Amino acid sequence: MTDWMDSEIKELYEEHGEKTLEKSECPFKRILVSIINQQISTEAGAAIQERFFDRFELTPESILEADEDRMSDVGLSSQKSDYMKSAAEHFIEDDLTAERFGEMSDEEVIEEMTEIRGIGDWTAKMFLMFALGREDVFPVEDLGIRRAMAGVYGIESRKEMREKAEEWRPKRSIASLYLWEFRND
DSSP states (O other): OOTTOOHHHHHHHHHHOOOOOOOOSOHHHHHHHHHHHTTSOHHHHHHHHHHHHHHSOOSHHHHHHOOHHHHHHTTOOHHHHHHHHHHHHHHHHTTOOHHHHHTSOHHHHHHHHTTSTTOOHHHHHHHHHHTTOOSOOOOTTOHHHHHHHHHHHOOOSHHHHHHHHHTTTTOHHHHHHHHHHHHHO
16 A cells, blocks of 8 residues: 555554555536535535535536525525536536546546536546545645645645646546645644
8 A cells, every 4th residue: 555655654654554545436516516625615515515415416516506595594605606607517418427437537537527617627636536536636726735745845836736746646536635634734
């Protein structure tokens, strides 16, 4: 398990134990989680997610029919509600299933997902990691990852971060899980 780790990641591994990723049973639900978590703190995202999941059925069809005032009541901006509805449309119209994604490369998934209004590279990479369980994704767009890279390695530029992350192939997603732990220390 640890042969790909450098000494810094290995130290985080020893402190926090083994980290793994698994495929989500419901990719649509995972894209909703990623939309909720866009540009807000982990704590705020968790609170909104809990309220949202308690009040709404998590299917593309039900999200398309959801009342925007009810979505706002759980803490979603009108923009994020719009993004969720756009994702729901794409999941229905483009038949975005776990099976279909399973046949696609990471780059193809990112291309497909970023065609959805409100889905950028960060959200697409979160989808790759947490919906599809892909182990070799490096989300340099994530502020927590960049802060951890600066704290652990003294690296400030995204270019240098990507170069460093190349050393962790084929486990860059797993390395990212450890970097998020550093951020939370």
